[in-house]
Amino acid sequence: xxxxxxxxxxxxxxxxxxxxxxxxxxxxxxxxxxxxxxxxxxxxxxxxxxxxxxxxxxxxxxxxxxxxxxxxxxxxxxxxxxxxxxxxxxxxxxxxxxxxxxxxxxxxxxxxxxxxxxxxxxxxxxxxxxxxxxxxxxxxxxxxxxxxxxxxxxxxxxxxxxxxxxxxxxxxxxxxxxxxxxxxxxxxxxxxxxxxxxxxxxxxxxxxxxxxxxx
Amino acid sequence: xxxxxxxxxxxxxxxxxxxxxxxxxxxxxxxxxxxxxxxxxxxxxxxxxxxxxxxxxxxxxxxxxxxxxxxxxxxxxxxxxxxxxxxxxxxxxxxxxxxxxxxxxxxxxxxxxxxxxxxxxxxxxxxxxxxxxxxxxxxxxxxxxxxxxxxxxxxxxxxxxxxxxxxxxxxxxxxxxxxxxxxxxxxxxxxxxxxxxxxxxxxxxxxxxxxxxxx
DNA sequence: TTGACTATTCTTAGTTC
DNA sequence: TGAACTAAGAATAGTCA
Numbered sequence: 261x262x263x264x265x266x267x268x269x270x271x272x273x274x275x276x277x278x279x280x281x282x283x284x285x286x287x288x289x290x291x292x293x294x295x296x297x298x299x300x301x302x303x304x305x306x307x308x309x310x311x312x313x314x315x316x317x318x319x320x321x322x323x324x325x326x327x328x329x330x331x332x333x334x335x336x337x338x339x340x341x342x343x344x345x346x347x348x349x350x351x352x353x354x355x356x357x358x359x360x361x362x363x364x365x366x367x368x369x370x371x372x373x374x375x376x377x378x379x380x381x382x383x384x385x386x387x388x389x390x391x392x393x394x395x396x397x398x399x400x401x402x403x404x405x406x407x408x409x410x411x412x413x414x415x416x417x418x419x420x421x422x423x424x425x426x427x428x429x430x431x432x433x434x435x436x437x438x439x440x441x442x443x444x445x446x447x448x449x450x451x452x453x454x455x456x457x458x459x460x461x462x463x464x465x466x467x468x469x470x471x472x473x474x475x
Numbered sequence: 476x477x478x479x480x481x482x483x484x485x486x487x488x489x490x491x492x493x494x495x496x497x498x499x500x501x502x503x504x505x506x507x508x509x510x511x512x513x514x515x516x517x518x519x520x521x522x523x524x525x526x527x528x529x530x531x532x533x534x535x536x537x538x539x540x541x542x543x544x545x546x547x548x549x550x551x552x553x554x555x556x557x558x559x560x561x562x563x564x565x566x567x568x569x570x571x572x573x574x575x576x577x578x579x580x581x582x583x584x585x586x587x588x589x590x591x592x593x594x595x596x597x598x599x600x601x602x603x604x605x606x607x608x609x610x611x612x613x614x615x616x617x618x619x620x621x622x623x624x625x626x627x628x629x630x631x632x633x634x635x636x637x638x639x640x641x642x643x644x645x646x647x648x649x650x651x652x653x654x655x656x657x658x659x660x661x662x663x664x665x666x667x668x669x670x671x672x673x674x675x676x677x678x679x680x681x682x683x684x685x686x687x688x689x690x
Numbered sequence: 691t692t693g694a695c696t697a698t699t700c701t702t703a704g705t706t707c
Numbered sequence: 708t709g710a711a712c713t714a715a716g717a718a719t720a721g722t723c724a
Contacts, residue, residue: 263703263715268512281514288506297483299496300525306544308517326541329521478698478720
């Protein structure tokens with residue numbers, strides 16, 4: 261049959277659609293590669309077929325390209341004021357909720373930068389702020405940090421006061437005891453002060469030390 | 476001049492490269508759109524020119540497509556055990572560091588899901604866990620939640636104890652006082668109990684209420 | 691930079707195996 | 708599915724405006 265000009269609309273026949281997808285997808289990826297090579301451009305391309313399968317191409321690191329894309333497009337979001345941090349609530353649920361909210365905001369603010377830099381302490385975080393961030397981002401970051409300070413300072417002040425009030429501290433042997441029952445928390449504690457959380461039938465995860473509850 | 480077959484390598488002439496970039500870029504975006512329409516595929520494409528300018532296309536929400544891509548490619552990271560949470564340190568810096576670390580881990584775990592779901596409390600977070608997550612993700616999430624519980628419970632217990640020890644609470648008029656000096660924290664407080672943080676010469680941001688320090 | 695204008699090359703719809 | 712074929716479109720290198 262003679263080839264016809266086709267209309268650009270969803271192909272009805274499932275098989276014809278799959279064949280066309282396969283052919284045109286290859287064509288698209290080839291064109292992307294050629295453009296990248298010819299013009300020294302960085303390109304990221306991902307395609308999900310109607311069945312959900314992923315095909316992707318990137319001229320350099322996909323992760324980096326996505327970050328770069330996020331940074332160039334999220335500027336518009338930064339004009340917003342961060343939501344109000346609400347101290348003074350001491351319920352488990354409220355504190356968890358605040359942590360989740362701040363997590364989301366930090367994520368929105370920094371994109372994926374933290375992950376990439378292998379950030380392992382606050383000093384490095386502050387370097388990021390002084391370094392590559394735009395003025396708006398710095399301003400927003402400063403606000404976020406202030407609120408973060410507020411949360412952590414509140415906690416540390418409480419702990420200091422507590423420690424003061426309860427001195428002198430007593431030492432207990434918690435080995436084998438069940439320390440917490442709430443939530444998903446650790447049910448067992450070893451005699452050298454470690455807390456373990458059972459994950460499944462044959463593994464436990466070390467959660468931390470008991471020193472915090474010995475004040 | 477007669478058209479020649481071209482070799483796929485970087486075009487030397489800057490002007491020729493720019494012209495080709497412009498032409499082929501359009502061709503590529505058109506092909507991407509056509510493939511998306513014809514075959515009902517979701518496509519995200521972004522191109523950075525050699526001068527750094529971004530051109531992008533996505534058949535549906537770019538954010539969602541990037542998330543979907545992240546989810547399909549980050550599975551391999553989830554086998555790792557989360558790093559140990561270290562309670563018992565009460566310095567400002569240590570607490571900030573822990574919050575940052577947990578933020579990073581939550582981000583790695585959930586991808587961008589939280590943002591998309593408009594998550595606004597812990598109940599919804601738990602629904603996510605019960606819902607679409609794979610078994611590995613659920614396991615990892617459970618560990619993360621346990622550690623999160625540990626941090627928040629530690630805080631809430633301290634606060635409860637504190638409140639008990641200091642009862643009955645006194646009420647003060649903090650208006651105009653400087654409450655905290657450390658970090659980036661709020662320097663001014665209004666007479667209706669709000670704390671403000673100066674951001675620059677002409678704006679302040681409301682950080683929260685003073686109720687937390689009235690215990 | 692941005693449009694046109696070809697002559698060519700490239701892509702692919704329709705088909706067969 | 709996938710590969711091969713082929714003629715009809717589509718894209719585009721080179722050029723000029």
